[in-house]
Amino acid sequence: MHKHLLYIAIFLSQLIGASLAQAALPIPKPPSTGAKSFIIQDYGSGNILAEKNSDVSVEPASITKLMTAYTIFNELQSGNIALTDIVTISEKAWRTPGSRMFVEVGKQVAVEDLLQGMIVQSGNDATVALAEYVAGSEDSFAALMNKHAEEIGLTGSHFMNSTGLPDDNHYMTARDIAQLSTLLIKNYPEYYKWYSQKEYTFNDITQHNRNKLLWRDDSVDGLKTGHTDSAGWCLVTSAEKEGMRLITVVLGTNSDNARTDASQALLNYGFRFFETHKLYDAGTQLTTSRIWKGSSETIALGVDKPLYVTIPRGQYNALDASMNIDQRIMAPVNAGQSLGSVLVKLGEQVVADQPLVSLQSIGEGSFWQRITDEGLLYFE
Secondary structure, three states: OOEEEEEOHHHHHHHHHHHOOOOOOOOOOOOOOOOOEEEEEEOOOOOEEEEEOOOOOEOOHHHHHHHHHHHHHHHHHHOOOOOOOEEEOOHHHHHOOOOOOOOOOOOEEEHHHHHHHHHOOOOHHHHHHHHHHHHOOHHHHHHHHHHHHHHOOOOOOEOOOOOOOOOOOOEEOHHHHHHHHHHHHHHOHHHHHHHHOOEEEEOOEEEEOOOOHHHHOOOEEEEEEEEEOOOEEEEEEEEEEOOEEEEEEEEEEOOHHHHHHHHHHHHHHHHHHEEEEEEEOOOOEEEEEEEEOEOOOEEEEEOOOOEEEEEEOOOHHHEEEEEEEEOOEEOOEOOOOEEEEEEEEEOOEEEEEEEEEEOOOEOEOOHHHHHHHHHHHHOO
16 A cells, blocks of 8 residues: 655654754663673663573573563463462472472462462472462463463463472573563552562561562562572563563573672663653654544544654654555454554664554545545545
8 A cells, every 4th residue: 555654753753752862872781790691671661772592591590480470470360269268288389399488288378478478488399389270270371371471472481380499391481581570560560569578477487588679679669589400590680760661581691690680780771871762652653644434534643552662762852753654544443453564763773663553443425525535536
């Protein structure tokens, strides 16, 4: 379909704002982490700020529990289970090796307690108990994890268990982990709060969250640690400063301190050299366009989700925005239907490309309107 290009002066003036006088910062190489793989991703825009081996599948250890949590949160949101449900602890759950919540076989524990035991204490026993409650067995739960992973596009991940205990066919990539973390924060904010919880007490035993950055950096509010001898020391973090949220994934370092220091360095790098701006909220009208043979002659166009850009600091004034709008829009049109695109560029680099959609539904016009527009289109 033929399209025409429409530049938006108002759009650009809102982008530039008070940042005109800010000088551009040179972007150095990202910090050396000693990790097998890492990634820094902006939460709002989804832009990758730095990465190393981010598409290489590696053993994730207890980072796996992010996928376990996502699966359980989905069950909660769907109403299939409730936080107040009572789970009877099986012998298998009780015997699961590794980090523990210290639940006892045969005891009954609420889902909410088990979730905090899994998230804050990284308890493998709590994790298996939840998996068995949701799906009947841990094997069935792993199949459910893989189903959700496929649905949300985790192309480099596969799960054999709920805990992250070593298995040759159990793996994730740094990119998948960043994407999963984004969806956890976005889709389940009511449960994400547990990832910032510094300690949890169960059965008179208090255990601290293993994410040391919760004490070191006030901007950090999650997500998860992981460690086995074969996986090394892993850490996924999320932090927010001045409306900009970053997610970092560090996999396969050689110590607890190394994963903490590497994650801190990547967060500092991202916040120091990049800035993220929300240009428009979902549903904001950007323009109107002619619609033919419809009950109205014009149609409102905008974006159906917030439009973010992440750019090097000091280059806000260099942004250039344009809209590509379908030349002949014919009724009927449904709300949310794509009718073009919004493109934001920094020099020759595209920093945002998002569908331009109809903000309203327009039905067919009267017989007379359709005949009239048919005649006008002949001369268009």
